[in-house]
Amino acid sequence: MRGARAIQSASLAAAVGLLLVVLAGAAQESDTRIIRGQVLNQEGKPVALAIVHLKNATTDEQWSVVTNNEGRYQFNDMEIKHDYEVYAEWQDQKSRTRKISQFDMRPLIRVNLKLKPAKKSKEEKKEEEAKKDEEDEG
Numbered sequence: 001m002r003g004a005r006a007i008q009s010a011s012l013a014a015a016v017g018l019l020l021v022v023l024a025g026a027a028q029e030s031d032t033r034i035i036r037g038q039v040l041n042q043e044g045k046p047v048a049l050a051i052v053h054l055k056n057a058t059t060d061e062q063w064s065v066v067t068n069n070e071g072r073y074q075f076n077d078m079e080i081k082h083d084y085e086v087y088a089e090w091q092d093q094k095s096r097t098r099k100i101s102q103f104d105m106r107p108l109i110r111v112n113l114k115l116k117p118a119k120k121s122k123e124e125k126k127e128e129e130a131k132k133d134e135e136d137e138g
Contacts, residue, residue, distance in 0.1 A: 033108065034075065034109070035075040036075070036110060037073060037113060039067050039113045039114075040115065041115050044114075046071025047067060047090050049090070050115070051066055051088065051089050051090065052073040053087055053088070054078075054086045056078075056079075056082050056083075073088075082102055083101055083102050085097050086100065090115055093115035093116060094115065095115050
């Protein structure tokens with residue numbers, strides 16, 4: 001009876017050890033991730049040729065890609081252990097900046113970016129008001 005229990009215990013210990021080795025190997029394989037998504041206009045339609053910017057918030061490295069005809073973009077081999085910020089620009093429009101945390105361990109992160117009209121600076125607003133005043137006077 002003791003011999004059978006010893007064999008069961010040894011088998012269980014071997015199975016647990018093998019599982020830990022497999023899990024450790026899987027964790028090492030997923031040191032990088034893919035960040036992908038789609039850039040959409042205000043109506044929810046894809047935007048081709050938009051520029052998507054990705055910044056590694058840990059190291060300050062930056063990358064940019066141009067969206068394809070379906071408004072899709074992708075960044076490959078991004079390190080999981082870093083935080084990232086991503087946003088898109090097209091003509092005079094810009095999306096809000098989205099953050100990706102190092103604590104989000106998914107190997108594939110999907111981030112769709114919706115474009116909005118760019119906010120005008122105070123100088124641009126003053127110029128527009130001056131043009132309107134000139135039109136009203138003329």
